[in-house]
Amino acid sequence: NKDIxxxxxxxxxxxxxxNELKNKSIWxxxxxxxxxxxxxxxxxxxxxxxxxxxQNNVFTAATFIAVQHGTQMFISAFSGRLWDKTAYIYxxxxxxxxxxxxxxxxxxxxxxxxxxxxTAIIIGIGMGFIQPSASAYIATNxxxxxxxxxxxxxxxxxxxxxxxxxxxxxILITYFGYTNSLHLxxxxxxxxIIPIVFILKIxx
Numbered sequence: 001n002k003d004i005x006x007x008x009x010x011x012x013x014x015x016x017x018x019n020e021l022k023n024k025s026i027w028x029x030x031x032x033x034x035x036x037x038x039x040x041x042x043x044x045x046x047x048x049x050x051x052x053x054x055q056n057n058v059f060t061a062a063t064f065i066a067v068q069h070g071t072q073m074f075i076s077a078f079s080g081r082l083w084d085k086t087a088y089i090y091x092x093x094x095x096x097x098x099x100x101x102x103x104x105x106x107x108x109x110x111x112x113x114x115x116x117x118x119t120a121i122i123i124g125i126g127m128g129f130i131q132p133s134a135s136a137y138i139a140t141n142x143x144x145x146x147x148x149x150x151x152x153x154x155x156x157x158x159x160x161x162x163x164x165x166x167x168x169x170x171i172l173i174t175y176f177g178y179t180n181s182l183h184l185x186x187x188x189x190x191x192x193i194i195p196i197v198f199i200l201k202i203x204x
Contacts, residue, residue: 036131068123095130
């Protein structure tokens with residue numbers, strides 16, 4: 001009987017824990033950060049590649065990646081405090097807007113040593129807003145007993161997005177060309193705010 005009760009308790013706890021994955025906060029935060037990572041990793045693969053192929057400029061290609069990462073690290077370190085005082089969802093939505101705008105600007109402003117760092121900074125600001133806000137949004141809105149599960153699930157989605165981002169952008173480029181694909185990616189990223197708002201509304 002004790003063994004049966006123990007097994008029943010394990011099953012019950014497992015069901016309760018898995019039910020936490022229905023929490024809207026996990027899907028909002030993990031989905032928005034995954035969207036950002038898909039767009040960012042897609043751009044990080046094909047923008048430097050296009051710079052090297054069309055401009056034969058390895059330095060500018062490397063600058064794009066370095067500046068984007070550097071900006072993201074710097075902004076992430078300090079923006080979290082801002083969203084602590086306001087709302088994490090603001091950081092997520094504003095970050096998505098910055099990210100989408102930065103990607104859209106790339107084919108418009110070209111590949112000069114001035115414009116490429118500028119677009120990289122805008123993209124870095126976007127991800128620097130999204131990442132700390134998304135993590136904090138999960139941590140403050142889920143059951144503490146399931147925090148590890150929630151963050152682990154979020155991490156799985158984020159890792160998948162790093163793989164799917166370049167694949168998705170590659171498919172777009174195959175059918176629509178490089179310039180159009182970057183515009184589609186940028187606009188699509190910004191439109192990602194719509195399901196976030198929708199989930200917030202219907203899940204109240």
